[in-house]
Amino acid sequence: MNDPRIDRLAGVLLRHSLNLDKGDIFQVNASIAAKPLVAAIFREAATMGVFPVIRWQDDEIGRLSYDLLTVGDADTARFLERSNQWEITRWQDIKANLALRAPENDQENSGVPREKLQMTGKAGEPLQRLIIDERQWALFYWPTPAQAQKAGLSNSDYFDFVLDVSLIDYDRLYAAEQVLARRMEQADQLRIVAPGTDLTFSIRGLPVVCCYGRRNVPDGEVYTAPVRDSVNGRITYNVPSNMWGQTYKNVSLEFADGKIVQASCDGDNDALNRIFDADEGARYVGEFSFGVNPLIRRPIGSTLFDEKIAGSIHFTPGAAYARADNGNKSMIHWDLIQIQRSDYGGGEVWFDGELIRRDGLFVPEELQGLNG
Incomplete structure (x- = not known):
């Protein structure tokens, strides 16, 4: 070839x-x-x-x-x-x-x-x-x-x-990601609002990591982790995701003090809950991330690509990464994805009461370089 x-x-x-x-x-x-x-x-x-x-x-x-x-x-x-x-x-x-x-x-x-x-x-x-x-x-x-x-x-x-x-310009992507990372480092309370979603958590004191082709190719995300016990509310994911050889659609998770207390999907709820029962850490979250690759616009059925979708977030049950470690340990790390662009139902991300992103587009002027 x-x-x-x-x-x-x-x-x-x-x-x-x-x-x-x-x-x-x-x-x-x-x-x-x-x-x-x-x-x-x-x-x-x-x-x-x-x-x-x-x-x-x-x-x-x-x-x-x-x-x-x-x-x-x-x-x-x-x-x-x-x-x-x-x-x-x-x-x-x-x-x-x-x-x-x-x-x-x-x-x-x-x-x-x-x-x-x-x-x-x-x-x-x-x-x-x-x-x-x-x-x-x-x-x-x-x-x-x-x-x-x-x-x-x-x-x-x-x-x-x-x-x-x-093969995008990773140096240019990194420069834009750093601006978002600085805003995340200054933030405490986050709120995520979307169809089937009203979720709050803190990221205070957690490191923020820019991803620009050093670990994944393709790349394009900025991630941290929630304070382990701070997550409350509900999130519903609108991107199908595979785990242990089975695909799950419309996964919805309810949290109380960091722990998944209810999990459902369009399909086999028992199989879904067995994943979260794999170990203690599987019912807590190890990562929160923004997807920012401007050329990835829709799901293709592969997490490596889907988690980078422009205008998406992922909120990940399971193990935290060492570079943004909130202390959660687990054998699983399941990147479940929600696209917030208007063509997928919309959504908002708030930092300490300030609207940061609406319908997949960053609102503050200094962050608009990530809008693609």
């Missing part, structure tokens, strides 16, 4: 996202379908003097691996503990992780028992925290026909969309 944008993307991922230095070792965790990008990554690595270690993945084989496991079995528990410890040991020499996913079927794990998903998630949590909190990492979704179909686009149009939104 000869497309110069793929080589440009490889450069962005290694030089900007992972920020690698000569001699660094990094892992490429890639779906087989992403081979054209992996090849470009290896070519770019050769020019930089850095060393990739490749690990191939396949969705079907990943699903079949769950058949090897038995809940409550001592041998299974020992295998999971030892295999994760092996990984932690090898990561002492690895600086960064580049995850190149190419999903062919995001329902592949829908038939896997929830108990197995919870068991493997809990066993792998120390490794995941090591990579996420202590290493450089980046995530990219290579375009596939399955994802194009979900987005309602032809393969070629979807391919162009993915590369276009991934």
Whole structure:
């Protein structure tokens, strides 16, 4: 596949996202379908003097691996503990992780028992925290026909969309995001109002992080976390979201003193609540974020893209990130998204009684550079 944008993307991922230095070792965790990008990554690595270690993945084989496991079995528990410890040991020499996913079927794990998903998630949590909190990492979704179909686009149009939104001017985006970050750092009480939503919480004292291609590609969000016990009210999300191999629509959550006390959706409410019962932290929120990528305007069925939608927010049950840590720990981190533009029903965000964004557009003049 000869497309110069793929080589440009490889450069962005290694030089900007992972920020690698000569001699660094990094892992490429890639779906087989992403081979054209992996090849470009290896070519770019050769020019930089850095060393990739490749690990191939396949969705079907990943699903079949769950058949090897038995809940409550001592041998299974020992295998999971030892295999994760092996990984932690090898990561002492690895600086960064580049995850190149190419999903062919995001329902592949829908038939896997929830108990197995919870068991493997809990066993792998120390490794995941090591990579996420202590290493450089980046995530990219290579375009596939399955994802194009979900987005309602032809393969070629979807391919162009993915590369276009991934190769935006990240330096310009960062400059605009910093203005919003400063306003968030000064804020205390936030209020979110939208159809099915009237939510209040505090972000006082929590760090604010600008996202501009360092972790995710594409990128475009500014996030923090709520004070853990400060969340009260209700929020209803208008973007479908997948978790544990199942898609949930119109998820609505009611909070009291930070905790999800009621959860419902258009569909299987029992399955939804099992997610929030995964552990204590799953019923508390670890992230609040604005989506600000000007080229992403509608959901395409992939959280990596949908959470960056211009005019959106996401309010995330589960683990907080180390860079904006409100103390919430969990095996899950579920980016549930609400688009607030007028074509999606509208919405408002208030900082300490000041209207900051209405119907997806920032109101204060100094923030209007993020309106796209």
